[in-house]
Amino acid sequence: MTTSELTLPQDQAPVPVVHRPRRRVMGAGKQLHAGPLTYVVLVVFALVSLAPLVWTAIAASRTNTRLAQTPPPLWFGGNLFKNLQTAWDQAGMGTAMFNSTVVAGTITIGTVLFSTLAGFAFAKLKFRFSSTLLLLTIGTMMIPPQLAVVPLYLWMADLHWSNHLQTVILPTLVSAFGTFFMRQYLVQALPTELIEAARVDGASSLRVVWHVVFPAARPAMAVLGLLTFVMAWNDFLWPIIALNQQNPTVQVALNSLGTGYIPDQSVIMAGALLGTLPLLIAFLLFGKQIVGGIMQGAVKG
Numbered sequence: 001m002t003t004s005e006l007t008l009p010q011d012q013a014p015v016p017v018v019h020r021p022r023r024r025v026m027g028a029g030k031q032l033h034a035g036p037l038t039y040v041v042l043v044v045f046a047l048v049s050l051a052p053l054v055w056t057a058i059a060a061s062r063t064n065t066r067l068a069q070t071p072p073p074l075w076f077g078g079n080l081f082k083n084l085q086t087a088w089d090q091a092g093m094g095t096a097m098f099n100s101t102v103v104a105g106t107i108t109i110g111t112v113l114f115s116t117l118a119g120f121a122f123a124k125l126k127f128r129f130s131s132t133l134l135l136l137t138i139g140t141m142m143i144p145p146q147l148a149v150v151p152l153y154l155w156m157a158d159l160h161w162s163n164h165l166q167t168v169i170l171p172t173l174v175s176a177f178g179t180f181f182m183r184q185y186l187v188q189a190l191p192t193e194l195i196e197a198a199r200v201d202g203a204s205s206l207r208v209v210w211h212v213v214f215p216a217a218r219p220a221m222a223v224l225g226l227l228t229f230v231m232a233w234n235d236f237l238w239p240i241i242a243l244n245q246q247n248p249t250v251q252v253a254l255n256s257l258g259t260g261y262i263p264d265q266s267v268i269m270a271g272a273l274l275g276t277l278p279l280l281i282a283f284l285l286f287g288k289q290i291v292g293g294i295m296q297g298a299v300k301g
Helices: 036-060 080-091 093-124 130-142 145-158 165-172 176-189 192-200 205-234 237-242 250-254 265-300
Strands: none
Touching (some): 093 130, 093 165, 130 176, 145 237, 192 205
């Protein structure tokens, strides 16, 4: 029987083939562009965010008498550098800047390092009571830090560490939030197969951490480092208790400004501006790398 002799049954008719034109996906291959409303909203948010910093600079450039007048000044004056010099001399900002850099830098390095190691252990290593230990670690974040001030100060006094920088550094060298943050990131960002492959190749635990865990955790480490540095630099409660004016951090030094019957608000604002400048410089220098790390982590995730 040839192909031409093949016939369909009487109750079955050939199904016609319909060729439909392909639809082009809307916006495929095109870059999305923001509209005018988007720029308006972004400009408004930027102005609102910069308003406190701008007002601090304006107040630091005026005199205390002008700040007390109504309406308040809305533009810069000519006393900015004079007030900055006064604040620098009165508060001893040179020593305070150095101490804050040491304290914030050490706390940041320690928190990022220990939190990454602990987060990796909770995320990828199997050991007894891991869930219980993680729950206890998270539970410590529910305890107000003010409750630990008195026993912590007594402990530091017994060690004869009062008015020393290690009194401020050691209690905050490990962060429960940082451990939980890194654990949540590494659960998704670090494949278990990658660790097993490194083990098969003969890598030790230290090499696995250095060559596998740290590269995978780099975006989260950058974010945690930025948050930790800002929090350590701006910390006031524990440093004002543990340190004195002879060995202060920036926030402790600023507490000595504006003393007297009539506090000089312009000098206080100048000191606040001096204490904020290192954070702005750090973000300007490393902000691109931090944002790039965040975007890299988002793309890989």
